Amino acid sequence: MERAVEQLNRLxxxxxxxxxxxxxxxxxxAVYTLMPVVMADQHRSVSELLSNSKFDVSYAFERVKRSLxxxxxxxxxxxxxxxxxxxxxxxxYQDISGCTPLHLAxxxxxxGWL
Numbered sequence: 001m002e003r004a005v006e007q008l009n010r011l012x013x014x015x016x017x018x019x020x021x022x023x024x025x026x027x028x029x030a031v032y033t034l035m036p037v038v039m040a041d042q043h044r045s046v047s048e049l050l051s052n053s054k055f056d057v058s059y060a061f062e063r064v065k066r067s068l069x070x071x072x073x074x075x076x077x078x079x080x081x082x083x084x085x086x087x088x089x090x091x092x093y094q095d096i097s098g099c100t101p102l103h104l105a106x107x108x109x110x111x112g113w114l
Contacts, residue, residue: 003032019058023049027059031068038072043079050087057089066095073101 010021023030030053037045046059050057069089072081081101085091094100099107 003029005046005068010063021049023055025054027056029061030055031061034068035071038068038077038080038084039075041072041075041077041080043077043083046080047083050083056085057084057087058093060093060095064095067093067101069093069101070099070104073110074108075107076105076108078110 034046034055036050037049051053058067058069067085067089069081069091070093072084075090081102091101
């Protein structure tokens with residue numbers, strides 16, 4: 001979590017100074033840069049970060065093995081959800097408990113856009 005905060009602070013500082021930010025090359029570090037931006041549904045920032053990146057948008061992380069699509073669906077981040085789907089995220093991927101992003105969206109009451 002501390003690494004995620006450091007990454008977010010670096011990203012925020014770079015954006016304030018109008019510098020372009022690139023995602024770290026490894027998926028494990030990159031996902032912690034993207035996660036808070038996805039949770040805030042800042043789809044333009046996510047799009048910029050992904051534009052020149054080799055990040056695997058279906059990358060499953062942590063012990064529950066959820067993807068950023070799971071995170072977007074869980075938070076109701078509709079614009080990021082659409083963006084991740086356009087980038088090739090797997091909507092049928094199941095976390096370790098068998099939940100797909102659709103399951104999480106429905107469980108949290110985000111059914112208006114389903």
